[in-house]
Amino acid sequence: MSVEIRHTWELSAVQRRHLRELFDRAFDGEFGDTDYDHALGGLHVMVASDGRDVVAHAAVVARSMVVDEVPLRVGYVEAVAVDPTRQRQGLGHQVMEACERIVLDAYDFGALSASAAGEALYRARGWRPWEGELGALTPSGPIATPDDRGGVHVFGEIGRPDGRLLCDWRSGDLW
Numbered sequence: 001m002s003v004e005i006r007h008t009w010e011l012s013a014v015q016r017r018h019l020r021e022l023f024d025r026a027f028d029g030e031f032g033d034t035d036y037d038h039a040l041g042g043l044h045v046m047v048a049s050d051g052r053d054v055v056a057h058a059a060v061v062a063r064s065m066v067v068d069e070v071p072l073r074v075g076y077v078e079a080v081a082v083d084p085t086r087q088r089q090g091l092g093h094q095v096m097e098a099c100e101r102i103v104l105d106a107y108d109f110g111a112l113s114a115s116a117a118g119e120a121l122y123r124a125r126g127w128r129p130w131e132g133e134l135g136a137l138t139p140s141g142p143i144a145t146p147d148d149r150g151g152v153h154v155f156g157e158i159g160r161p162d163g164r165l166l167c168d169w170r171s172g173d174l175w
Contacts, residue, residue, distance in 0.1 A: 001047050001093075003098055008040045015054075015155065019044070022054055026081035034172025038105050039079035045098040055083040056091035057123070060102045066137065068163040075099070075107035080118060092121050100125065103156055110119075110155035111167075113148065127153040132162040136174040141151040142166055146175045 011019070023031040023039075034173045042061030046054045058080040065074045065145050077099050091166075102112035111130075114122050130152045133147045152175050168172055 001049055001094075003094055004046050004048065005098060005102075006044050006046070008042065008044065011044065012044075018054060019046075019057060022057060022083060023079055023081050025084055031079075031081075032172065034170075035079070038172065042078075043102055045095045045102075047094050049086075053083075055086045056095050057081050058095040058099050060099050062107070063111070064168045066164075066166040067158070072108040074105035075110045077103075077110060077112040080112075080121075092118075093125070096121065096125050100155060107156070109158040111165075112153050112155075113151050113173070114153050115151075119153075120141065122153050125155075127155045128161060129153050130161045130165050133164040135164065135166045136169060137166050139167070140171050145174055151175065 008016075019039075020031075020036055023036065027035075037135055038061065040060040042059050043061070045058045047056035049055050059078045060075045063074045063076040065072055077096075080092065080095065100110065110127075111119065112127065114127070114129075115163075125136055129150055134148050134152055135142050152165070152166075
């Protein structure tokens with residue numbers, strides 16, 4: 001199996017449709033249109049089977065975040081998905097390893113919102129929960145997002161993850 005990294009603009013309409021189908025299978029139909037939109041516009045890390053079907057995926061998209069009043073460039077990991085028939089074979093580790101290289105080489109730090117199903121993978125790879133206050137910069141000013149506490153994880157040289165972390169505004173889930 002091969003790992004391939006491509007920017008969204010390099011994916012054909014057919015490839016994007018196949019990715020969406022993978023997300024729908026991996027998330028059991030719980031992957032919405034805004035979730036899909038959040039995964040676009042960055043780098044896609046994909047593992048293809050010998051038959052060239054993509055069986056694992058993760059995307060790294062650029063986001064602006066503020067840590068204790070300091071604006072930073074963040075590599076935000078989205079749409080980590082492994083085909084249900086191929087789970088527990090190390091494919092999640094493969095796509096995350098490539099995402100982590102991207103984060104370390106191109107961003108101030110990495111972040112993601114961990115599902116309960118994915119949290120063990122991220123923690124095993126050195127991602128750690130943000131322990132401080134979480135919020136978002138909205139058009140009407142900063143808002144707190146306390147419901148996301150424990151789910152937002154960070155990676156890389158961020159220091160102690162216990163200050164105030166604000167993400168940029170977007171449709172759908174803010175984190």
